Amino acid sequence: MKMNLTKMTMLMTMMLTILSTTSTTSLLMMWMMMEVNLMSFLPLMTKSSQMKDQPMKFFIIQSLASSIMLMSILMNSMTESPVSSSIMLMSSLLMKMGLIPFHTWVPMIMNPMNWENCFMLMTIQKIIPTIIISQMLTMKLIMLPICLTMLVSPIMTIKQTSTKKIMAYSSITNSPWMVISMMNSSSQFFTFMSVYTLMTMMITxxxxxxxxxFINQMMMKEMKKKVSIIINILSMSGMPPMxxxxxxxxxxxxxxSYSTTVSMSMIFSSIMSTFIYIKMMSPVLMITPMMKKIKLKKNELENDININLMGTILLMTMKSS
Structure with a gap:
């Protein structure tokens, strides 16, 4: 990613808005920071030559969600009802994050994007809505959309052949994990977000x-590259010991300890994701192309395979302690 002054400024603004959101308790301030974050991301989208009307679509969807959120804040302040039970606020935040039933824009927007912007949309853009959901809404209210997202999103991935759409649905599946981790504790959210960002960065x-x-393009690559991509994708689905x-x-x-329904949805979601990714990737490993084999350098190592192998060390550490 070539860094010019515009990109550096926009990325710095995005980081500052996230820090400002974590250090405030005002809902209006959080809303404002979320909008500044959006306005910083739009110029990065328009830089790509492939993006035609996608930035405008993204802007309309996000603006609609922001308007609904602002209206819910105003309505709750007028009626003096608790914000935590507002379905309107929940709907706006679900639309912002791209969770079911407001998820269809995520694959549509991500498909023509370049990989850097896809990475930012899957990670940085989700932090502020996650913080707002965890601080402002109750688990009882968001349980249904979160469980639906975790169960339905892996099923939607089955028929996909585009790698960007697969990554989009993977991001939708992982978003409820972000919300739940933030509701549990900020340290858990930081741990999950760090690992998820690292995995997403390596795949992109x-x-x-x-x-x-597309998936079939992977068949033409050498075995080491194919294995490293597949290991990363399985790691994102939560397959042990990755x-x-x-x-x-x-x-x-x-x-x-506090919700059996959510925890069962999480287990089923991980099992389904792992099964679907293995089913999707098995032809890539089984079929070898009829082409001249490329000789790899002896000292060449795939860093992402090594990082994922650290999972085995962590497993041993946890078992021994």
Missing amino acids: KKMKENSIM MGFFPKWMILQSTI
Whole structure:
């Protein structure tokens, strides 16, 4: 990612808005920071030559969600009813994050994006709505959309062949984990977000380097690259003993103490995601292309495989303690 002054300014603004949101208790201030965050992301979207009307679509969807949120704040202040029970506020935040039933815009917007913007949309853009949901809404209110998202989103991934759409649905599946982790504790959210960001960064980097837009393009790559991509994707789904399994295990242990429904949805979601990704990726590993084999350098190592192997060390540490 080439860094010019515009990109640096926008990224700095996005980071500052996230820090401001974590340090305020005012809902109006949080709303304002979320809008500044959105306005910082839009110029980065328009820089891409492939983006035609996508930034405008994204802006309309986000503006509609912001308007609904502002209206819910005003209505609650007029009627003096608690914000935590506002369905209107919940709907606006679900639309902001792209959770079911307001999820259809995520794959549509991500498909023509470049990989850097996809990475930012899947990680940085989700932090502020996650903070607002966890602070302002109760688990009882958001339980249904969160459980639906975790169960339905992996099923929607089955028929997808575009890697960007697969990543979009993966992001939708992981969003409820972010919300639940933030509701449990801020340290859990930080742990999950760090691992999730690292995994997403490695996958998007690999996809960009190898120019992979569809799954069948992976068949033409050498085995080491194919294995590294598949390991990363399985790590995101929460398959043990990969790196992505441990933050999910931590969240599950905390959640099972107060909600059996949510924890069961989390388990089923991870099982379905893992099964679907293995089913999707198995032809890529089984079929070898009839082409001249590329000789790899002896000292060449796939860093993402090494990072995921750290999961085994963590498992041993946890078992021994």
